[in-house]
Amino acid sequence: MPAYNESLFSPPAPVVSATLRNPDTGTTGGVLLLIDSGADVTLLPRSAVDALGIRSSGTYELMGFEGSTSFADAVRADLLFLNKTFKGQFLLVNHEVGILGRDVLNRVVLLLDGPHLIWEEHRGQSAPH
Numbered sequence: 001m002p003a004y005n006e007s008l009f010s011p012p013a014p015v016v017s018a019t020l021r022n023p024d025t026g027t028t029g030g031v032l033l034l035i036d037s038g039a040d041v042t043l044l045p046r047s048a049v050d051a052l053g054i055r056s057s058g059t060y061e062l063m064g065f066e067g068s069t070s071f072a073d074a075v076r077a078d079l080l081f082l083n084k085t086f087k088g089q090f091l092l093v094n095h096e097v098g099i100l101g102r103d104v105l106n107r108v109v110l111l112l113d114g115p116h117l118i119w120e121e122h123r124g125q126s127a128p129h
Contacts, residue, residue, distance in 0.1 A: 001113075001118040001119065001120045002014075002015070002016065002017070002118065002119055002120070003117055003118055004114075004117040004118065004119070005032075006117070008096075008097060009034070012117050013034055013035075014034070014035040014112055014119045015032055015033060015034050015035065015097065016032070016033050016035060016081060016100055017030055017031075017032055018030070018031050018032075018033055018079055018080060018081040018100070019031070019079070019080040019081075020044065020048055020049070020052060020077055020078070020079060020080075021052075021077065021078040021079075021080060021085075022052040022053060022054050022077065022078075023076060023077060023078050023087070024054075025052075025053065027052050027053065028052070028080075029048055029051055029052050030048075031044060031045060031048040031079075031098060032045075032096070032097045032098070033097065033098045033099060033100040034097055034098070034099050034100065035100050035105070035110065035112070035119065036099045036100060036101060037102060037105055038065075039099045039100075039101035039102065040101055040102055040103070041090070041091055041101045041102075041103050042079065042086075042090050042091070042098065042099060042100055042101040042103055042104050043072070043090070043091050043092065043093040043098050043099040043101065044075070044077065044079075044090045044091070044092055044093070044098045045092075045093060045094075045095055045096055045097065045098045046073075046092045046093065046094050047096065048098070049075055049077065049092055052077075054075045054076070054077055055075070056073040056074065056075055056092075057074050057075055057076050057089065058073070058074045059071050059072065059073055059074065060072055060074055060091060062091070072091040072092055072093065073091070073092045074089050074090065074091050074092070075089070075090055075092060076088070076089055077090055079104065081100070081104065081108075082108055082121050084107070084108070086103075086104050086107070088103070108121065109121065109122040109123075109124075110122060
């Protein structure tokens with residue numbers, strides 16, 4: 001069971017170590033993502049995307065929960081997480097840790113155990129299709 005991250009987040013937060021793949025070259029690399037059920041979409045760290053040579057496929061306007069707006073580049077990539085491959089378009093952020101949003105989270109069943117600072121995939125049910 002993966003542990004919450006206590007060195008980057010206070011209070012500790014659930015993070016995943018996923019694999020990012022460039023769909024054009026097959027090149028892979030690791031990426032650290034915060035599990036955030038409040039985020040609509042998954043945001044990848046620009047440094048991880050740049051290291052794999054993945055090129056931007058456009059720019060999108062983002063709106064924060066308080067109404068502020070910003071712009072983010074988008075890329076086509078494959079995200080490998082829990083023995084599943086999520087292919088699609090992901091947005092970029094200029095942070096060392098990305099965000100695993102509901103576009104991916106709604107396809108897996110996770111159990112977050114805050115008191116024990118661990119999380120795990122719940123295999124008792126299948127995720128909705």
